[in-house]
Amino acid sequence: MALIEATAQKYHNLRFNNIAKSLALLIKQAEDNDLSYLQFADILVEHELNLRNNNRLRLNLRRANFSQIKRLDEFDYSFQTTITKKQINSLMDFSFIDNRENIIFIGPPGVGKTHLSIGIAGKAIDAGYKAFFCSSLELLEILELAEIKGNLKQQINSLAKFDLLIIDELGYLPMKKQHMYNLFQFINTMYEMRSLIITTNKDFTNWGDFFCGDNVAVPIVDRIIHHAKIFMLGGESYRLKNSNCV
Ligand code: ADP
Ligand code: MG
Numbered sequence: 001m002a003l004i005e006a007t008a009q010k011y012h013n014l015r016f017n018n019i020a021k022s023l024a025l026l027i028k029q030a031e032d033n034d035l036s037y038l039q040f041a042d043i044l045v046e047h048e049l050n051l052r053n054n055n056r057l058r059l060n061l062r063r064a065n066f067s068q069i070k071r072l073d074e075f076d077y078s079f080q081t082t083i084t085k086k087q088i089n090s091l092m093d094f095s096f097i098d099n100r101e102n103i104i105f106i107g108p109p110g111v112g113k114t115h116l117s118i119g120i121a122g123k124a125i126d127a128g129y130k131a132f133f134c135s136s137l138e139l140l141e142i143l144e145l146a147e148i149k150g151n152l153k154q155q156i157n158s159l160a161k162f163d164l165l166i167i168d169e170l171g172y173l174p175m176k177k178q179h180m181y182n183l184f185q186f187i188n189t190m191y192e193m194r195s196l197i198i199t200t201n202k203d204f205t206n207w208g209d210f211f212c213g214d215n216v217a218v219p220i221v222d223r224i225i226h227h228a229k230i231f232m233l234g235g236e237s238y239r240l241k242n243s244n245c246v
Contacts (some may be wrong), residue, residue, distance in 0.1 A: 008188035019044050057125065064121060064131045067168070068088075072119030079241065080112050083236045091120060102196040102228040103229055106203060108238025110225050117166045120197065124164055132162040137169040143182035152182060156189045165193045171202035184216045184235040191223040198224060203232075 004024055012020035019026070026047060030040045077085045096103060103120070105113040120129040134142070146155030159165060175183070190196060207221050 008113045009225055016048050018048045019239050022047065022237065036183070039092055041123045054167060060125045060130055061122075064125060064133055066118050066121070066133050067114070067116065070115040070118040070122070072116070072123060075112060075115060075119060075168065078237075079238060080233065080235060082107075082111075083116075083231055086234055088116065088120070088233070092123060094124055095127065096229065097124060097195045100192050102198065102224060104228050105233055106195070106201070106230065107233030108201055108237070109124065110239040111233040111234060112238060114168055117168065117197045117199055121164055121166055129163040130161065130173070131164040132159065133166040133168065135168045136172070137166055139186070140175065140183065145180070145203065147182055152185060153219045156186050159186070160189055160194055162194065165190065166199075167198050167199040169198040169201075170198050171207065180216050180220070184220050187223050192227070196224065 004027070008020045011023065012018075026040075026044060027034075030043065035043065072088065076089075091103070095101075101212045105116060107113055118133060122131060124131050125142070142155065142159075143152060146152045187196075199202075203223065204221060207217060
């Protein structure tokens with residue numbers, strides 16, 4: 001075995017797979033650029049760190065389960081004027097995640113609630129946090145399945161591995177009693193432990209109706225809105241902006 005292959009194998013054995021894969025190229029670049037030993041030592045470790053970081057970001061993006069890719073810098077604040085860029089930018093230090101605070105976007109369809117949620121979560125992933133997106137229907141299905149299998153607690157704990165959970169469209173459809181009970185378990189576990197972003201078309205004054213006035217409604221809403229930043233979005237639907245509807 002050539003020396004370079006034997007050396008690459010040693011890096012591989014130590015799980016420096018990225019150095020192992022590119023060792024020949026990195027050595028050639030170092031020789032071509034007359035790098036010092038110290039510079040080369042640093043380049044090797046930087047190469048491994050950068051690629052590991054990129055892989056982790058890619059993995060976290062895949063695990064985030066975004067329904068679509070939406071970027072914050074594509075959000076048009078001249079169309080949606082009930083929230084400012086400054087308000088959204090002030091969230092970008094992610095202290096709301098560190099402090100386990102929630103964000104709630106309330107508003108009618110098409111005003112950008114989902115876009116903003118995915119945009120914020122995308123930036124949080126870039127910053128090294130783990131996020132998970134699901135519609136409230138998806139969440140209730142996940143919880144129901146787990147409950148039937150008798151592992152609701154484990155399922156909720158595995159969701160709690162994410163730093164930030166987005167529940168999209170909470171309150172669009174009425175919920176069964178068991179769904180409400182499962183949701184309560186979920187919200188109760190996440191309360192002051194993880195951050196939630198919730199989008200809804202219901203003002204809280206109507207949440208009682210949506211939860212069918214059930215006893216569990218009050219503690220659910222109470223936990224969600226305690227430590228929450230609430231944004232009321234209004235205006236026209238962006239979806240109708242370019243349509244031919246009059
Ligand atoms: P909501 O979740 O409030 O129903 P969405 O976030 O799904 O609305 O927005 C509907 C569509 O319009 C999406 O494709 C979204 O990217 C786009 N959109 C909404 N508001 C804006 C905006 N202010 N700037 C750019 N695109 C927007
Ligand atoms: Mg939406």
